[in-house]
Amino acid sequence: MTPDDQALDRLRRAARDLGRDLALGRSDALARVRATAPKPKGTPLKHADFLHVIAREEGFASWPALKASVEMRGMDAAARLQRLKIAIAHGQTHVIDRILEDAPDLADGEFGLELALYRRDAVARALEADPGMATRLIGLAPPLVHLCQSRMIHHWPDKRNDMLAIAEMLRLRGADLDFGPPAEKGSAHRLSPLYFALGHAGNLVLAEWLLDHGATPNDNESLYHATELGHRDGLRLLLSHGADPKGTNALLRAMDFGDVEAVAMLLEAGADPNEGSDGRPAHGMAHGACPALHQAARRMGDDRMAELLLAAGARPEATWNGISAYAYARVYGNAALAARLEGLGVDRSLAADEALLAAAAEGAVPGGRFLDPARLPEDFRTLPRQILNQPGRLPHLKALIAVGLEWDRPDSEGLTLVRVAGWEGLPEIMAWVLSLKPDLGHVNQYGGTLLTTIIHGSENCPQRAERDHVACARLALEEGVALPRKAISFAGEPAMAAFLDGWAEAHPGAVVEHGPI
Known part of the structure; x- marks a missing residue:
């Protein structure tokens, strides 16, 4: 048996062990399954479901994806490559630097990664050998989206010309500047390259290139997310290219941040x-506007x-x-x-x-x-969840709970109050909610646990620079929430990664080998 066969056999045994532990009623097994393979209540689980859990815990989307990668590259290389893909998707630049320093040729021949890493010469060679690669999907997304969703321009601003040259290569070979992947599985709504460049990556250079070359500014996503950038340059860019705020919720999203100037810009543009x-038409506006x-x-x-x-x-x-x-x-x-x-x-x-x-x-x-x-x-029923991130709201929150509002009921996304407090990085609020003894094992609809929700917030909460997600993670761990070993290396915010690593060293008994990441 080859080392790769042995690795796959070990993973299959881990799936069988998970199924056995679940049958025995072990709470940790139930938590792992709930986090990575949720199914309607009463639906029997099969071995394939347990394989799926193992694959997700290894950082892969599915067991077939994990198996194929191991068979092609070997376990160690497959795991490292998958970690690189996740780091690029989340803009974890310090992780990317570390991986590429250890294995500079790891992304060679991986067209999607070569696009995201602005490897101009490698992309040119690939397209010269096979021009059809410019439009052929990589996973669910076309190559242009892989370029647009990369945040590496902020880490490597000197590669601006390489990035734009790659975009032009793709365009000249037929890339559709408005075509992207489905917003979610089974959805007819697609996310445009412009959305990924601007709303996901904050890449104004590439967003302007797309608009100058004919991308539509009215993709029902970009204007809304331009209000989240922490500046108004993206909003100005879109409005100058004819973006229409009607039906986008951009006006309301700008108000989420109290951004009077952005609101004025949107009103002037016709919001x-x-x-x-x-009794008034909502112009296709999302439900709840x-x-x-x-x-x-x-x-x-x-x-x-x-x-x-x-x-x-x-x-x-x-x-x-x-x-x-x-x-x-x-x-x-x-x-x-x-x-x-x-x-x-x-x-x-x-x-x-x-x-x-x-x-x-x-x-x-x-x-x-x-x-x-x-x-x-x-x-009104979800009022506590909506106001907890506003300054000085703890007395108001306590009053709402005192008159009967729920403090542990999941919202439409499966988020409970303690998870929202953790994602927002608000330790004072989170400590108070923890004193109410919420369900710490609850998993939201995205598979997020309390700890992974806090970690995600440390990288994505718009106000993260002024919040304290490390303190929230400490509160969760002190309450007995387990720390999956892989969560340490998958944390992309350096201070959070360092804290989790230190916690694991000081509290080895709190670390579990398996769990959601």
Whole structure:
């Protein structure tokens, strides 16, 4: 038996052991399966499901992908190559540097990686030998997307010309500048190369090249995600190329960050502040989109934001799902907006549940009064999840829980309050939620555990620079959450990786060999 056969045999045995442990009712086995192979309740699991779990824990999308890679390259090379792919996908530049320093030829002949690493000469040779590679899918995505989703331009700005030369090679050989992979499995909506360049990679150079060469700015993704970049250059770029904000939710997303200037830019470009209000067409806007004044109430928009929206024609009396912007302002604790609306003569009446939620926002909850959460609209039922990332909200959160709102109910994405606090990197909030004894074994719909959600937040939360995800990870581990060994090396944020490595050394008994990453 070759070493590779032995490696695959070891992985198959691990899958059989997992199935045995699950049959014996071991909680760690159940957690691993729930995290990587979720199935409807009551559906029997097969050996193939356990193989899938093992493959995911090794960093591969499926068992066939793991098996094929091992058979082609050997176990060690396959694992290292897969780690490189994940590092590139997540922009983990220090991991990429380390892997390529140890194995500089690892990506040779891997066309998708050569694109992402801006290897101009290698791409040119591959396309000269086979021009069809310019349009042939690599996995689910065309080659141009592999180039666009790379974040290496921030690490290697000197390779700008190589990156653009590769884009031009692909274009000249037929690459579609608007064609990308499905947004999710089975979806008809596709994510464009422009979305990956701008919204995913923050690569304004490549985004401008795409737009200058005819890519459509109206892909129903890019404008929305341009509001998340921490600057307005991407927004200006798209609007200057004719992006239409109607139906994109970009206006509401800019308000998530309190970005008055971005809101002004979008309104000037034609965003409708009343879009989504009751009785008004939403122009294809995503489910859950509300009028702008309601959003201002939810996101604690200040006087400047309110005046901007009102000047653009926002209707103070507009309702959303039968609820007024005034009621939203009172329920969310936006006293300034509530006062502004009162001054405009809006109806100030509140339903009984709204009045109790407003009292909680003001810190004046009457004793002995409670809500039935099932009676509330979803936006009010998930109020704790929505406000916890706003400064100074802990007293408000405590008041909401005191009147009966749920603190451990998963939202539409399977996220519970403690996971949202961890992803946001808010240790004070997370410590309070942990004191309520939430379900630490819950897995969200993406397969994320509490620890992996915190790790993901350390790399992707828009406010991560000012938050403390390491402190949140420490809280989770101190509560007894297990640390999968592979999670240490798969953590892409250097401070988080260093902390997990140190924790593992100091607490070897908390480290498990298997688990989601």
